[in-house]
Amino acid sequence: MIDTLRLTAEEATGLVERGEVSGAELHRAYLDAIAERDPELHAYLCTVDEPDGEGVPIALKDVISTRGVETTAASKILAGYKPVYDATVAARCKAAGLPLLGKTNLDEFAMGSSTENSAYGPTHNPWDPNRVPGGSSGGSTAAVAAGLAPWALGSDTGGSIKQPASLCGVVGLRPTYGTVSRYGIVAFASSLDQVGPIAKTVRDCALLHRIIAGRDPLDSTTVELPEPIELPQAEDLKGLRVGVPKELNEADGIEPGVSEAVNRTIELARELGAEVGECSLPRSVEFGLPCYYLIAPSEASSNLARYDGVRYGLRVGNGDIRAMYERTRDAGFGDEPKRRIMLGTYALSAGYYDAYYGQAQKVRTVIRDEHDAAFEQFDVLVSPTSPTVAFELGARTANPLAMYAADLLTIPSNMAGLPGLSIPCGLSEGLPVGFQLIGRQFSENLLFSTGHALERALGFDFVPERLR
Amino acid sequence: MFCRCEVAYFDPPNTHTCPVCLAFPGALPVPNRQAVEWTILLGHALGCQIPDRAIFHRKNYFYPDNPKGYQISQYDQPLCVNGSFEVPSADGDRVIGIERAHLEEDAAKTIHVGGAEGRIHGAEHSLVDFNRSGTPLVEIVTRPDIRSPEEAKAFLQLLRQTIVELGISDAEMEKGSLRFDVNVSVRPEGSDELRTRTELKNMNSFNFAAKGIEREMRRQIEIYESGGQVDQETLHFDPNNESAPPLRSKEEAQDYRYFPEPDLVPLEPAAELVERLRGDLPELPSARVRRLESEVGFVLAEGLVTSGRDELYSRIPGERAGVANVVMNELAAIGLDPSAVNAEELGKVIAARGEIPRGAFAEALAESASPGFSADRYLAEAAIADVGELDPVIDRILSANESQVEAYRGGKEGLLGFFVGQVMKETGGKANPKIVNERLREKLRG
Numbered sequence: 009m010i011d012t013l014r015l016t017a018e019e020a021t022g023l024v025e026r027g028e029v030s031g032a033e034l035h036r037a038y039l040d041a042i043a044e045r046d047p048e049l050h051a052y053l054c055t056v057d058e059p060d061g062e063g064v065p066i067a068l069k070d071v072i073s074t075r076g077v078e079t080t081a082a083s084k085i086l087a088g089y090k091p092v093y094d095a096t097v098a099a100r101c102k103a104a105g106l107p108l109l110g111k112t113n114l115d116e117f118a119m120g121s122s123t124e125n126s127a128y129g130p131t132h133n134p135w136d137p138n139r140v141p142g143g144s145s146g147g148s149t150a151a152v153a154a155g156l157a158p159w160a161l162g163s164d165t166g167g168s169i170k171q172p173a174s175l176c177g178v179v180g181l182r183p184t185y186g187t188v189s190r191y192g193i194v195a196f197a198s199s200l201d202q203v204g205p206i207a208k209t210v211r212d213c214a215l216l217h218r219i220i221a222g223r224d225p226l227d228s229t230t231v232e233l234p235e236p237i238e239l240p241q242a243e244d245l246k247g248l249r250v251g252v253p254k255e256l257n258e259a260d261g262i263e264p265g266v267s268e269a270v271n272r273t274i275e276l277a278r279e280l281g282a283e284v285g286e287c288s289l290p291r292s293v294e295f296g297l298p299c300y301y302l303i304a305p306s307e308a309s310s311n312l313a314r315y316d317g318v319r320y321g322l323r324v325g326n327g328d329i330r331a332m333y334e335r336t337r338d339a340g341f342g343d344e345p346k347r348r349i350m351l352g353t354y355a356l357s358a359g360y361y362d363a364y365y366g367q368a369q370k371v372r373t374v375i376r377d378e379h380d381a382a383f384e385q386f387d388v389l390v391s392p393t394s395p396t397v398a399f400e401l402g403a404r405t406a407n408p409l410a411m412y413a414a415d416l417l418t419i420p421s422n423m424a425g426l427p428g429l430s431i432p433c434g435l436s437e438g439l440p441v442g443f444q445l446i447g448r449q450f451s452e453n454l455l456f457s458t459g460h461a462l463e464r465a466l467g468f469d470f471v472p473e474r475l476r
Numbered sequence: 477m478f479c480r481c482e483v484a485y486f487d488p489p490n491t492h493t494c495p496v497c498l499a500f501p502g503a504l505p506v507p508n509r510q511a512v513e514w515t516i517l518l519g520h521a522l523g524c525q526i527p528d529r530a531i532f533h534r535k536n537y538f539y540p541d542n543p544k545g546y547q548i549s550q551y552d553q554p555l556c557v558n559g560s561f562e563v564p565s566a567d568g569d570r571v572i573g574i575e576r577a578h579l580e581e582d583a584a585k586t587i588h589v590g591g592a593e594g595r596i597h598g599a600e601h602s603l604v605d606f607n608r609s610g611t612p613l614v615e616i617v618t619r620p621d622i623r624s625p626e627e628a629k630a631f632l633q634l635l636r637q638t639i640v641e642l643g644i645s646d647a648e649m650e651k652g653s654l655r656f657d658v659n660v661s662v663r664p665e666g667s668d669e670l671r672t673r674t675e676l677k678n679m680n681s682f683n684f685a686a687k688g689i690e691r692e693m694r695r696q697i698e699i700y701e702s703g704g705q706v707d708q709e710t711l712h713f714d715p716n717n718e719s720a721p722p723l724r725s726k727e728e729a730q731d732y733r734y735f736p737e738p739d740l741v742p743l744e745p746a747a748e749l750v751e752r753l754r755g756d757l758p759e760l761p762s763a764r765v766r767r768l769e770s771e772v773g774f775v776l777a778e779g780l781v782t783s784g785r786d787e788l789y790s791r792i793p794g795e796r797a798g799v800a801n802v803v804m805n806e807l808a809a810i811g812l813d814p815s816a817v818n819a820e821e822l823g824k825v826i827a828a829r830g831e832i833p834r835g836a837f838a839e840a841l842a843e844s845a846s847p848g849f850s851a852d853r854y855l856a857e858a859a860i861a862d863v864g865e866l867d868p869v870i871d872r873i874l875s876a877n878e879s880q881v882e883a884y885r886g887g888k889e890g891l892l893g894f895f896v897g898q899v900m901k902e903t904g905g906k907a908n909p910k911i912v913n914e915r916l917r918e919k920l921r922g
Contacts, residue, residue, distance in 0.1 A: 071502075072502075073500075073501065073502045079501065081501070086501065089501070091495075091500065091501070091502075092495065092500070093495050093500070095502055190502075190504060190739075191502065191503070191504050192502040192503070193502050194501040194502050195501070195502065195739075197738075198738035198739050199738035225506065226504060226506060227504050227506075227739075228504070228505070228506050228507065228739065228740050228741055229738075229739065229740070229741060306735065307735075307738055309536075309733075310534050310536050310545065310546050310733070310735070312545075313536060313538065313544065313545020313546060314499045314501070314543060314544045314545050316538065316540075316545060318540050318543070318604070319498055319499070319500075319543060320500070329540060329602070333538060353733065356536070356733035356734075356735055357731055357733060358731045358733075361733075361734075361735070365735055
């Protein structure tokens with residue numbers, strides 16, 4: 009009997025390698041778990057019955073193109089669309105022998121922080137089904153947390169891996185921009201999108217990241233990794249300089265329970281040998297969110313222009329091409345993509361470009377410089393991943409600005425192109441709290457080793473209490 | 477430009493496509509290195525500066541031929557800027573300023589079905605062929621330095637020849653691999669203002685462009701002379717019907733929402749590459765026109781170079797103007813592959829042109845590209861040069877055509893050709909043309 013709730017991907021790999029369990033048996037065990045628990049959670053948009061590979065199966069966020077398997081980005085406009093090609097990350101998983109378990113739910117086109125913006129219905133948090141799993145990779149994080157997948161890939165633009173990982177009590181890495189190929193990823197905001205691993209442990213994340221990371225000739229924005237990804241072993245944090253950015257830790261809206269869990273973890277880091285000091289990222293936190301909401305919608309307004317009903321996906325109407333475009337896009341896009349297309353179209357318009365998109369790009373340089381300055385004194389910066397624990401379904405759907413604030417703490421480092429790891433660090437009101445570790449460009453190995461040492465010391469039980 | 481599909485003009489529709497050029501979700505562009513290098517090479521030929529850094533931008537608009545909803549183009553940081561292109565003319569060089577040359581991807585081809593003349597207006601439906609989608613396309617923008625339809629034509633011809641010789645495109649207008657839009661404005665003589673311009677689209681031949689400009693100039697002059705104002709608009713010509721009035725469309729204030737393409741990193745061509753490409757430049761057509769002008773005059777020099785026949789001309793020995801004439805007229809009419817012609821042997825035939833029968837000369841030209849072509853055979857066909865043999869024929873013809881003889885003597889000297897023709901006919905083309913001419917002139921004088 010395979011306990012998918014407890015089994016880590018590393019353990020599962022061991023079982024398969026030692027011949028104790030076959031890949032097909034593993035695949036079956038997860039499909040059984042999905043059949044049992046996913047009707048309540050709705051983490052998956054579709055599952056794959058026959059494993060294509062002998063290794064540990066994987067769930068992919070439904071923005072990742074999978075040859076022959078429907079890829080919708082949780083949008084009606086891509087209903088029925090089956091890609092003719094695999095995204096590079098899907099191909100790398102396949103090449104590593106990881107069969108596809110299924111495609112996970114998300115906010116439509118990865119636009120959202122709760123997975124409630126899915127055109128196919130929301131995903132529920134395994135810790136409390138009345139609450140959201142976070143987003144936009146909420147399907148992937150819920151699947152891992154509920155034992156419906158040993159590991160999964162998500163994508164992160166403004167915090168879409170880190171924030172739902174935090175809300176579901178799992179580990180998620182947003183890699184350095186340019187280290188993981190975007191080829192085949194349904195684009196939201198090209199200069200920010202990055203695919204990353206989601207798993208129960210830091211070591212699982214490192215194992216998966218090793219498979220997907222590295223330059224891809226099909227994505228011109230990717231680079232060679234300066235060093236290979238290593239499996240973390242660290243047990244202490246001796247000599248590590250940990251910076252605590254004031255503005256990220258004292259921002260309005262951070263729940264007391266979240267602060268407490270994070271502060272305990274910072275204390276733990278000190279006990280493990282780290283030097284902890286305060287630092288400041290004033291402009292990054294003040295301007296990060298507004299700049300993000302200019303850049304991301306601007307790029308999205310252009311990226312989503314291809315969904316025009318001509319070549320694939322939904323088409324509504326016939327005859328006049330303009331009318332067909334309008335009716336298709338009106339019926340195919342949900343409110344959030346429409347809102348962002350309009351914002352972005354406006355921000356890029358003649359006469360507004362310099363004041364909005366152009367200015368936001370300049371601020372991005374300021375944010376990068378501010379982080380660089382902090383990294384002259386520190387190796388890792390830490391904060392809560394999300395200001396709050398998982399909120400109730402529907403609590404923020406009527407107020408987009410409240411929803412946007414969920415990414416307040418993850419956006420600044422994303423704007424700077426930096427890697428960030430979220431690990432669970434405790435509970436507040438019975439719900440997981442995420443601890444965010446931000447590193448220099450290409451410092452994933454350091455984030456993994458730091459995260460791993462903390463994870464060991466924290467002893468967080470990743471199985472949701474109600475499922476134990 | 478950004479995918480690996482083959483460039484194929486006449487293949488069945490939608491047989492050269494991929495996720496990138498069909499804009500499937502998630503597909504990303506990867507720039508074509510060869511296209512970037514060739515654009516820099518072209519930039520050198522146009523006397524452009526090659527900036528250290530060039531950027532691709534997205535140009536956003538909805539149209540079925542534009543599958544991504546944006547075209548990847550260049551905006552304020554193109555690959556080539558600030559050039560000048562010299563166009564030799566009979567009275568000195570004209571220098572045409574080059575604003576910029578930038579690299580972009582071509583759109584797909586739309587075919588409108590059911591409307592008149594394949595136009596979108598009134599069409600029942602449209603089909604899209606994505607074979608052309610994503611083909612590298614260079615757009616060259618001149619400064620407003622061209623002053624006449626003739627100058628426009630000369631510029632375009634020389635530009636086309638330059639592109640062909642660089643080997644970067646076949647630049648064939650019927651394939652659409654060379655296209656141009658012409659902006660026209662007029663002004664009073666002596667003025668240097670630039671008045672409202674109109675843009676002529678769908679120009680698909682040099683003559684068509686020159687005629688279009690001519691027409692448009694006349695139209696604008698008439699408007700100004702009757703006290704009106706020219707509107708800024710775009711005139712779409714029907715390439716299949718040159719005399720049809722153009723369709724007009726007001727220039728919409730189209731907002732393309734340009735922004736830097738985030739899927740691509742800036743192009744920063746290495747200085748060594750830029751210099752190596754400069755070194756790869758062959759002697760350019762404009763330089764050759766000037767070189768040949770002193771040998772054969774401007775008209776023949778320009779004709780030889782822009783038709784790509786000057787290489788053959790240079791290989792054929794002999795009196796230059798005579799050789800140039802044969803290359804441009806008789807040989808061009810036959811349509812031989814110039815590179816296959818045996819120039820040495822042909823030179824002998826051309827030198828003996830006056831001594832051999834016309835028929836033999838024509839035959840020699842026709843055979844000049846065949847393997848084993850030799851001048852000897854044709855030179856051996858001695859023409860009838862014996863006056864004793866020719867005079868009776870000439871006398872017979874003159875007495876049979878008394879009225880023409882009188883007309884000639886009355887001043888219609890152009891009739892000489894008629895008499896030559898008659899003699900040639902009578903002798904089966906074997907008479908020595910030089911002797912026939914001499915004898916006819918003498919007898920007609922008398």
